[in-house]
Amino acid sequence: MKVSPPSKLVIASRESRLAMWQAEYVKAKLSALYPQCSIEILGMTTKGDQILDRTLSKVGGKGLFVKELEVAMEERRADLAVHSLKDVPMELPEGFVLAAFLEREDPRDAFVSNDFASLDELPDGAVVGTSSLRRQALIAARYPRLEIRPLRGNLDTRLGKLDRGEYAAIILAAAGLKRLGLPQRIRTLIEPEQSLPAPGQGAMAIEVLAGRDDLMELLAPLNHEATAHAVRAERMVSRVFGGSCQIPLAAFATVDAQGEMHLRAMVGTPDGRRMANAEVRGNSALPENVGRQVADALAAKGAEEILAACRAMDAG
Numbered sequence: 001m002k003v004s005p006p007s008k009l010v011i012a013s014r015e016s017r018l019a020m021w022q023a024e025y026v027k028a029k030l031s032a033l034y035p036q037c038s039i040e041i042l043g044m045t046t047k048g049d050q051i052l053d054r055t056l057s058k059v060g061g062k063g064l065f066v067k068e069l070e071v072a073m074e075e076r077r078a079d080l081a082v083h084s085l086k087d088v089p090m091e092l093p094e095g096f097v098l099a100a101f102l103e104r105e106d107p108r109d110a111f112v113s114n115d116f117a118s119l120d121e122l123p124d125g126a127v128v129g130t131s132s133l134r135r136q137a138l139i140a141a142r143y144p145r146l147e148i149r150p151l152r153g154n155l156d157t158r159l160g161k162l163d164r165g166e167y168a169a170i171i172l173a174a175a176g177l178k179r180l181g182l183p184q185r186i187r188t189l190i191e192p193e194q195s196l197p198a199p200g201q202g203a204m205a206i207e208v209l210a211g212r213d214d215l216m217e218l219l220a221p222l223n224h225e226a227t228a229h230a231v232r233a234e235r236m237v238s239r240v241f242g243g244s245c246q247i248p249l250a251a252f253a254t255v256d257a258q259g260e261m262h263l264r265a266m267v268g269t270p271d272g273r274r275m276a277n278a279e280v281r282g283n284s285a286l287p288e289n290v291g292r293q294v295a296d297a298l299a300a301k302g303a304e305e306i307l308a309a310c311r312a313m314d315a316g
């Protein structure tokens, strides 16, 4: 079956500069595929954008970045929503699906600073900004001499705080900086061996209402298969361990030309004192299986105990 594109499609997006860049990117791809179709972007503010004074994991987690966009789709004010996959909850609300995963940008974390070239060069007690529990745990484990402080807000807000001297350095996803034309802000790219990325980092996803088979078909050409397989495996690891952003968890998969997947994952305590790492190679066509295998390997290395320790810290 071949559906013909509608005369108009509306993309729901958050209004941050990165979100808008991503929505424009999808709009350009769709315009090239379907030149007769007029494509609009509906920008909106989400709770996640508004609440800047509290750590997200404490006020409701990732869903706060996507809810308003989903309501727009339910009310048929929008047809699709473009997200940074990293911000999409592991379990979507009933009635929504991810229709396509776009080819991943650089998945690495970036060290950003005006005065220092790398984490190694920071002096004792230097303040590093990040609100990601994963980055916090990884830095605390390797650099106990550094002080980590929370850093929220969109990319421009975070860079502004760095420039005003509130931090000696901050850690950001390389993908966002590259997309916004700010690659010169990256002082050092941190390799996965040092800072294993978050599930989905660097990838964009398109969400639609589950019944919209027409859109599934129209969006299929935007799906990048190797990315889709990698992120499905990564997200499975997170799902097994509760799917929230309240635990330091990393999962990063690559797929080689032969279709073999290499998935690495980590869970730890926020203070970085306890960590479990595991890696598995498997068939990229069965990403959820590879994800479960890594989760099993993490469990065998004491992941459950680590998670229990995290929960105890959270409660305290």
Ligand SMILES: NCc1[nH]cc(CCC(=O)O)c1CC(=O)O
Pocket (backbone or CB within 6 Å): 084, 085, 086, 087, 171, 172, 173, 174, 175, 176, 200, 201, 202, 203, 204
């Ligand atoms: N949590 C916020 C967020 N969601 C996606 C990105 C960057 C782009 C991406 O990973 O696709 C960022 C900023 C960051 O982590 O520095």
